[in-house]
Amino acid sequence: MSVNNIKPTLDEKKQQELMAKYDREFTFRQLTGILGKFVFIIAVIWSLWQIYTSSLGLKPPTIQRGVHVGFALVLIYLLYPLRKNDRSNKVKWYDFILLAASIGVVAYHVVNFETLLFRAGAYTKTDMIVSIIAVILVIEATRRVAGPVLITVSGVFLLYAFFGNYVPGYFSHGGYSLHRIATYAWISTESILGIPMMVSSTFIFLFLLFATYLKMTGIGDWLTDLALAIAGHSTGGPAKAAIVASATQGTISGSSVANTVGTGSVTIPLMKSIGYRSEFAGAVEAAASTGGQLMPPVMGAAAFIMTEFTELPYVTIALGAAIPALLYFTGIFIMVHLEAKKNGLEGLPKSKLPKVKELLKKKWFLGLPIIVIVYLLVKGYTPMRAALGGIGSSLIIGFINGYIDKNRTFGLKEVIKGLDEGARSALPVVMACASAGIIVGVVTLTGLGIKLSHGIVLLSGGKVYLTMFLTMIASIILGMGMPTTANYIVQATIAAPALIKIGVPVLAAHLFVFYFGIVADITPPVALAAFAGSGIAGSNPFKTGVEASKLAFAAYLVPYIFATSPVLVLVNATPLRVTFALITALIGMFGIAGGVSGYFLMPSKAWERLVLFGSGLMLVNPDIKTSGIGFILLAAIYIFQRSKKKKAVKA
Template sequence: MTNENDPKRPGPRRDDRPQDQMDAAAVEMEAAGRGNMNQSELDELVASSDTGARTPAGWVGRTILIVAFLWSLFQIWIASPLPYMVDFAILNDTETRSIHLAFAMFLAYLAYPAERTKVQFILALAVPVVLTLLFIEGADSGQAWWIVLIGAAVLLAIVAGSPKSWVPPWEWAMALISVFAALYIYIFYDDIATRVGAPINQDMIVAVAGMLLLLEVTRRALGPALMIVATFFLAYTFLGPYMPEIIAHKGNSLSEVVNHQWITTEGVFGIALGVSTSFVFLFVLFGALLDKAGAGNYFIQVAFSLMGHMRGGPAKAAVVSSAMTGLISGSSIANVVTTGTFTIPLMKKVGFSSEKAGAVEVASSVNGQIMPPVMGAAAFLMVEYVGIPYFDVVKHAFLPAAISYIALVYIVHLEALKAGMQGLPRPYEPGPWMRRVVGFVFGVLVISALSFAVYYGMGWIRPAFPETAGYIIFALLCLAYLGLLWVGSREEPLEIDDPNSEVTELPLPGPTVRSGLHFLLPVVVLVWALMVDRLSPGLSAFWATAFMIFILLTQRPLMVMMRGEDRHHNRQIGTALRAGLNDLVDGMIAGARNMIGIGIATATAGIIVGAVSQTGVGSALADVVEVLSGGNLLAILFLTAILSLILGMGLPTTANYIVVSALLAPVIVTLGQQNGLIVPLIAVHLFVFYFGIMADVTPPVGLASFAAAAVSGGDPIKTGVVAFFYSLRTAALPFLFIFNTDLLLIDVGWLQGIFVFITATLAMLLFAAATQGWFLARNNIFDTVALLLIAFTIFRPGFWMDMVAPPWEDLPPAQVEQALEQAPVGEPFRLSISGLDALGEPVDFRVQLEVPEGETGQERLDALGLTLVQNGDEVIIDNVAFDSPAADAGLDWDQQINLVRAPADAPSKYLMFIPAFLLLALVVWMQRRRNSTPGTGAPATAATA
């Protein structure tokens, strides 16, 4: 995370020596200046989109910092077990959401000045005018005057302007009124509980003011797109009867809208804001503290020490360092600027053009948002929306993210091959390859042994010492911390190198890795709490953050003592303690300021989600999409991808995911059922999420591409276009895992999971080679088509095998009992159903059930919860048992079974790998042959890299 007060990436002990701090600042200024923007301009670019571009001098600036610090303290308090231990300030979910939004809106009004461009100004004036008229339409005469007054006040505040250097009185008024509106359901919680569904005048006035002020602050913090979309859905809520017939509804009164959107937890204070309050803030804060401790610089240096010697090494190191930084950062733009000021100049030094260097950084930084455990806050939203544990979300999302990053490293390698690039010089001569392989295997074995020892050791400590296990584990963790810190103290502190200076050699891998191993401990704590102990994401992030605070306060003085630097100056320890405390305060402020936009985005997206649930537009949208796509599932997916891209051009990732998943995820599942494809809900949510993040890359808006171009000095549009082609692998993955859910490790064991990972990675590398026009030599048309065909076959071998030997046997409905009896237990079993939907309209769909235990077909029908009645050739569902597999699948009484699809004996789909690998062997032979012929392929040296 980038901190607006101290944007430089700190290395271990950076503040121990003031001169080093000055040197680091000079290095980054020089690196940034190479792209025609100095570091302060880059910081302003990040601040304007992530943390707020306004930090006034004097008491106003201090107020912003103090409130941000208090917000972090509040979030730590509610996430901790302390309120329950001391029985004080115990808040429910609704109350914490209210306070969370109050902090976000107050800081947003003070930290984000309003844009004064002509388009922004017109939009800013139009929205309150339109909404005021709509609100008046549903209000009585007494309410109308108040609404007019509120709308006029907001308009006057917008017209008065918003300077960058100071906060005028009218903006203070907007900030304070927005705080009261956000805190309203907290202050009057008991009163509101007694009149649910019947808001009074006071409720309506506060809600109208709150919605108008929320939409205005959304424009300031996130741009006009989300404000416009939310305004459209609010207008749609009121104007339902005037809409086209296919999306028309009865319309809602002001009282209904106020109750739904502001007074209850169906709209603004809904699930999205709840996730931001409970989970996301702690993870963002954890990332800010980890970066403040020096982990960001450590990850970059480690990546360069391990990969800088390879062909195109700086670009490969940029990919790896961005992946590691993405673990702790939820912002594409901050990731680009944080790592890009160092990586982009070095990429240019080894031969990458300005646009390609920027594009590599963009593609790798944006992919940081698909990397668990944070995933740009989407992982926690998926927990709530999909209804599965956080562990399962991470499990399903990990494989596509890892494959995408591996493919990007390979794309960089192909670019290096095309240009005949070399890596940076190593500081040592590598030993024989056999010794390196043995060393690598030994390292893996040692890490595996340590992991097993920790796992089984924890399993023994807890039952052996049930009362004191927590203290023992903390003591062991501290011992590990002290040991790793001692190891790091034996090495020279990492410094920020100047990427524009002549590179003579890379840092040594061993000392570089050892210098910051203690940074991995908080990450281990987080992953252990999430994956092994299965704690809630909020509590897991709390313990990881608490340990991170402990590290921030202790690492500097302990380093001073371990290095013996206090012998000549007794004040060194005191200075180090103060520096650690300053880092903690700065990290707490940075975490809060990085959360402003996410808090506002989730609240405003709640308006959209609330409108969808209140109007029922989701089912209407399904009809629209079905008409546009002709019922073709692939066309539906393309429409969804395009809509995600369009919305993502103006919405932050989190808001884009909330909006598109609320609108289109159910549509894909429903229409998929009707078209014979059972699509798991997690696959659909990951699909829309992937295309949402692609908008940070795609011109003309792609903010990450503009940030990278600012560093590289390249053309931002060209940078975005190249980055889009580099990101095609990310765009292809969602389509693949919709049709082949093995990629998401759904119902896949360990051995099959390893097999899927290997084959899918190979397929994605071949896809990258096809799209980049280079494999072992430059591709011709045959090579490209063949590689795409091979990649598709490896990804989805069942597509071809189903044509040869269908995996399903279609049977008449009268044979359903017989087919169930003959089917193997645990195999999928599909039924084609016709009936009526919730609105009484005829609908055809398909369901998939798992064959249960049972000796006879009737026993298996009973286990599924189905009672059938046969009338000639017709089979009708007479009853569905409550909470049974059949009920969960959507079956209901009076539905008719039209077709039974029983699993058939078919050869393994993986037999299609044989012709695929034979065709690959032909491509390899042809390209090697061209390589051996001068002037027809790549230089021999490039082919053997």
């Protein structure tokens, strides 16, 4: 048995429709004929441009980033309709006008590059008009590809920059002219063409291209097969296999919805087949797929953006994120195990599952591209070089696998197709970075960042946990319906400084806001990943979201722990302290899971659940005294329930 032999509940078309229902980035037109070929050519040229500039030398910042935005704008106005429910697959006349305007504003920037550089701060009326058009084009393109949430936030920030003198009290400022705001937003390298776009135009695009080729080489199916082989036979096996598969595949992708639908079309039917409730099956996949973005090495590209905002080496961020991610998935794994035990759900027969030895023997080489990219990053190569190495190795592996596996074709046609698909997958990220850049630019221009971080601290009275709680709420609210990349950029600009101000280490502060921005995708009422999972499972969307939130309890607790005890993110850490913290935290996950699920060795009473949950919290906190008390309490419940269970069996 393998994923190739399992018929998903959704074919490719149905998967596309489901993703489009919950995520604006999948509502693109299916163009054919001359326009379809034109889009294909533009997408391929864009990918080749990115590979060329990354391998042979980047262009000046405004040219590199401006051209990057230009390609994205052209493709979006051809591919994405004005209205989400427009299924005509026809490019309207006004889309061509917007396309021409997009080419014009980028060409103006590139052609007048040196002139604009020399007259910085003394821009002309023409510069202002071009900049206003460019900002409008970026905002409309973002709306089409990412939905209304992000442009609403960026629009509010632009209004704040213009009408700041009308804002009463603490957040008031002198206000800026339309000329200043527009030229700052488009011509400078502090806003649309700022740090987020720098990251997007260099290595994020290449990592998305790498992810495309990984999918085409068959590594996704191989990883799912491997997950089934490892965990499929155990108690609640299909759900555990879903967690392993989603953790390994989700790290590359930056879309919780795409992760959920892609893996869930296979794993959710398997979970239901052994008796898992529909809501629970959809929730498992949603929680695991969302958490994939928390998993190093790539973390849905956030690891590389984080290096720019924190000025910390990539290796420091990836290693620091490892233990929290492990705790996240351990928590889901235990919850799934307890649910299966509670309902007597067995795994799949070993005879129907792929064999680990056979998978490793026949297709071990499929894991090499990931090994190559991790090796290059750890050895200190730039993310661009590492991504290029990953792309090169995935192409070689693709050719080898296409030669060995007669059911899979991989040749020059697939290489070119990958250039097209990789460019298309970059569109929502580019626009998210562009609109988030507007927000970052306003924050920088007006000094709002300092005011916000100081305001949060004032509101909380400087109390650590209250500051973290307010930051958590802000991160979840902003994360609802907002692309992950944009959400992190905004949080890193606004919320993270407040945590740093009260003494939280830089890495812990940025991971804190990143975590809560991510879990917005499984937090009702706007739990997009959970809603996508419910579409496959045929379950109630809201109930699926509630179940996903319960499964992902670690994501709501662990950030508080590593923010106050940063040894979990390897800050001020020694091998002994890290080992102790990891072991006690993993044991603590059993207590917390038992308290949340209401089942440990057997169904638990209310007081047992409270003791289990409390002992788990004490163990997760890496303090010897607290962990010791937590261990004693957990052991007491274990002994009590074991004795009680033995008596029940005898009776």
